[in-house]
Amino acid sequence: MVIKVFVATSSGSTAIKKKQQEVVGFLEANKIDFQQMDIAGDEDNRKWMRENVPGEKKPQNGIPLPPQIFNEERYCGDFESFFSAKEENIIYSFLGLAPPPGTKETEKSDATDETEAHTEDKADEGAHEESQSAQPPSEDQQESQEEQAATGEEEEKQEEGEEKEEVEEQEES
Template identity: 75%
Template sequence: MVIKVFLASSSGSTAIKKKQQDVLGFLEALKVDYAQLDIACNEDNRMWMRENVPVEKKPTNGIPLPPQIFNEESYCGDYETFFDAKEDNAVYAFLGLPPPPGSKEREVRWRSEWR
């Protein structure tokens, strides 16, 4: 399974750049394998991302902004849902990945299953 992060390499928005860096930096810190797919330089990536973000997750103008995160073909979420998962120690669940042994998320999940 490969986590796909759709981003814009030449975004003029500093907010988008910061969000992209936050997602990539956190995935690197967790040692999660991921692929960066640029929507600024590759029209196929842009069209695929736009077509595969669920309708209910698209903004009112219909055009989702990067970063958008997928596990293979399955939509995980945008920056806001990633941030919420990070705050809740649920990034692996958000990504659809099993938490590694010793991770805080695995410990929390284990405790909740045994209650």
């Protein structure tokens, strides 16, 4: 399957250029195979893109602007939906591709599968408790907790040091 990114190589809009660069740069950086389809220099590409963007995704004027992303013939989305998928770490499912092993998206789907299996087991046993507490914290949550703990320890040490200084000053007076 080939990802097709419809772009306008001679766009006068810097906003469109930036969006196109972000999509193309992300795909290149993640070694995702894609083809750039120029709609500025190729009338067939422009027609194909305009005809294949679903009606609900077209702007009010009816002419979709680049970048538009397709997986072969299947419409994936525009820049906004690409950006949302990227932020949510679901870019591979957005593109209709299987995530490579070791990516956050793979870990996310594995964790979802484990949670669903765990929930089904509990339901089979007749337990109706929520299984959220059984899930280990994510890496981000662990890092955040560790940072908070470290910051808290530093603040405690600083407060202890200030208290010692106050006691010493009082003893001297």
